[in-house]
Amino acid sequence: MAHKFGQVAVVGKPNVGKSTLINLITGHKVSIVSSKPQTTRRRVMGIVTKPDYQIAFIDTPGIHEPINRLQRAMVEQARGAIDGIDVILVVVDSASRPDEIEQSIAKLVKTNKGVPVVLCLNKMDHLKAEHVVRHVEEYTELFGTEEYMMTIATKGENVEKLIEIILSHLPERAPFYPEDEFTDQSARFLAAEYVREKILLKTRQEIPHATAVVVESWEEDGALTRIAATIIVDKTSQRPIMLGKAGAFIKQIGTEARIDLEEMLGNKVFLELHVKVQEGWRQNLRILHELEYDG
Ligand SMILES: Nc1nc2c(ncn2[C@@H]2O[C@H](COP(=O)(O)OP(=O)(O)OP(=O)(O)O)[C@@H](O)[C@H]2O)c(=O)[nH]1
Ligand SMILES: [Mg+2]
Numbered sequence: 001m002a003h004k005f006g007q008v009a010v011v012g013k014p015n016v017g018k019s020t021l022i023n024l025i026t027g028h029k030v031s032i033v034s035s036k037p038q039t040t041r042r043r044v045m046g047i048v049t050k051p052d053y054q055i056a057f058i059d060t061p062g063i064h065e066p067i068n069r070l071q072r073a074m075v076e077q078a079r080g081a082i083d084g085i086d087v088i089l090v091v092v093d094s095a096s097r098p099d100e101i102e103q104s105i106a107k108l109v110k111t112n113k114g115v116p117v118v119l120c121l122n123k124m125d126h127l128k129a130e131h132v133v134r135h136v137e138e139y140t141e142l143f144g145t146e147e148y149m150m151t152i153a154t155k156g157e158n159v160e161k162l163i164e165i166i167l168s169h170l171p172e173r174a175p176f177y178p179e180d181e182f183t184d185q186s187a188r189f190l191a192a193e194y195v196r197e198k199i200l201l202k203t204r205q206e207i208p209h210a211t212a213v214v215v216e217s218w219e220e221d222g223a224l225t226r227i228a229a230t231i232i233v234d235k236t237s238q239r240p241i242m243l244g245k246a247g248a249f250i251k252q253i254g255t256e257a258r259i260d261l262e263e264m265l266g267n268k269v270f271l272e273l274h275v276k277v278q279e280g281w282r283q284n285l286r287i288l289h290e291l292e293y294d295g
Helices: 019-025 068-079 102-111 129-143 159-167 185-204 238-243 245-267 285-288
Strands: 004-012 046-049 052-058 086-093 118-120 146-150 212-221 225-234 268-277
Touching: 004 019, 004 102, 004 159, 019 046, 019 052, 019 159, 052 159, 068 285, 086 102, 086 238, 102 129, 102 146, 118 159, 129 146, 146 159, 185 212, 185 245, 185 268, 225 238, 225 245, 238 245, 238 268, 245 268
Parallel strands: 004 052, 004 086, 086 118, 118 146, 225 268
Antiparallel strands: 046 052, 212 225
C-alpha cells in the first residue's frame, strides 16, 4: 500500500472527548483532558506516524456560545481549523441527542463543501441500547454523512476502525513531519498545560475557568530541567484556594504536573510554582496574547 498523509480537523462540543481521542491515537499527551468543558483553549496538533501513514490531527477548543473574550478567541480557533484540511472529524457524545450547538456545528461543517465528514459517536459506554438507532440516525442525518464509528476513547475501543475510515479519505502522499514529531506545541506550552490540567481536575465552580498558567523560566541543568511557572487567577479570593492550607494544594499540583513532565521530557524535573492575581485577565486582549490563547 502506498503511503498516506493528511490533516484532520477534530471539532465538536466541549467535553465530548476530542483531546482524549487524539492523545490515545498519538500515544502522547499533546492535549490536556478533564471533565470540565473548555479544557482545550487553543488549537493543538497531534501527529501519528506509522509505516503506512501519517495523520496530523488538529485538536480544537470545543465549540459553544462565546461569552467572554477568552471564549470568543477559543471559538475562532476552532472555526479556523476547518480550512485546508482533508477530513473533518466531528466528535459527539453518543449518549445524548444532538442539540442546538451541534446544529450550528453542522452548519459550519457543511460550508466546507467537498471535505469529507467522519462522525465519531464517542462515549458509547454511556449509550443505552434502546437509544442506539435513534441517536445514530439523528447524528448521521444532521451531519450529512453515513461514515461513522461508535467509540470509547478512554478505552481505545473501535479507535482503529475509526482510523481506517479516516484513511480511506486521505490522499497518497509522503509524510510531511519528521517521524519523531508528535505535536506542533513547544515543551514550554505543554508544561504550562500540564499544570493547568491538574488544577482543572482538582478545583470546582469558577476556579477552573479563572486560571491560566505561564512558564517564567526554563533551565537545563545536566540531567535536571528547572522550570518556574506562575498560576494566574482572576480574583484575590482565589489565591488562598490555589495555595491551600500551608501551601498543600499548590504543592500537590506541582508534584502531579512534574510526573507528567518527566515522562514527556524523559528527564528529571524541578518545578517551582507561584500564584499571581491578575483581575479580569480573561477580558484582557494583551494578556490573552501573552498566553497565546488568541492563536
Ligand atoms: N465514559 C467516557 N468518558 C470519556 C470518553 N472519552 C472521553 N471521556 C471523558 O470525557 C471528559 C472530557 O474529555 P476531553 O478529551 O477533555 O474532551 P474535549 O472534547 O477535548 O473537551 P474540550 O477540550 O473542553 O473541548 C474526560 O473526563 C474524559 O476522560 C468515553 O468514551 N467514555
Ligand atoms: Mg479538549
